Amino acid sequence: MKPRIFADNPDDRMPKTNDRRPATEQPSVRIGYGFDSHEFRSGIPLKIGGITLHHDKGLGGHSDGDVLLHAITDALLGALAAPDIGALFPPSDPKWKGADSAIFLLEALKRVDDEGYAVSNIDASLILAAPKIGPHASAIRTRVAELLGVRGDCVGLKAKTPEGLNLDAAAIAHVVVLLKRVPHKRSGVRSR
Numbered sequence: 001m002k003p004r005i006f007a008d009n010p011d012d013r014m015p016k017t018n019d020r021r022p023a024t025e026q027p028s029v030r031i032g033y034g035f036d037s038h039e040f041r042s043g044i045p046l047k048i049g050g051i052t053l054h055h056d057k058g059l060g061g062h063s064d065g066d067v068l069l070h071a072i073t074d075a076l077l078g079a080l081a082a083p084d085i086g087a088l089f090p091p092s093d094p095k096w097k098g099a100d101s102a103i104f105l106l107e108a109l110k111r112v113d114d115e116g117y118a119v120s121n122i123d124a125s126l127i128l129a130a131p132k133i134g135p136h137a138s139a140i141r142t143r144v145a146e147l148l149g150v151r152g153d154c155v156g157l158k159a160k161t162p163e164g165l166n167l168d169a170a171a172i173a174h175v176v177v178l179l180k181r182v183p184h185k186r187s188g189v190r191s192r
């Protein structure tokens with residue numbers, strides 16, 4: 001038996017890559033999941049969720065190392081079954097070195113819009129030993145909501161310390177996102 005994935009359209013089968021169905025056959029909601037991790041390094045600013053936090057180390061690696069925005073970007077792309085952040089913005093390309101990760105999130109969001117969807121809500125878990133996220137959680141949620149174009153109460157954010165994981169040198173983000181189909185839009189056609 002072939003796999004079936006869309007409960008609201010039980011006769012539909014797993015679409016082949018690049019298959020595009022008519023908007024009327026698109027599911028009304030799509031879920032996406034993103035994961036990312038970066039290693040702490042001295043001498044660079046710490047950016048999480050588009051906010052610069054005061055800390056003696058930042059996150060190295062791709063662009064500005066914003067682990068939360070990267071995981072959100074991958075969750076958005078994953079919900080569309082689109083190529084992931086590393087495929088769209090290769091870390092080997094020097095033009096992304098130090099880049100503002102909001103660029104990646106906004107490109108993913110444009111694709112969401114192009115496909116006729118909008119963000120319903122997201123939920124994120126950050127795992128890092130330091131700094132404490134609590135005092136900055138409100139600012140991070142506000143900035144993420146602003147980037148996504150949703151209300152602040154549509155952005156869930158939990159911060160955990162990596163108890164028993166021996167991962168104090170890294171920051172990790174897990175994100176799930178729910179997209180809802182925007183009824184007046186047609187897939188692949190901009191409304192403006």
Ligand SMILES: [Zn+2]
Nearest residue numbers: 036062067070
């Ligand atoms: Zn990353």
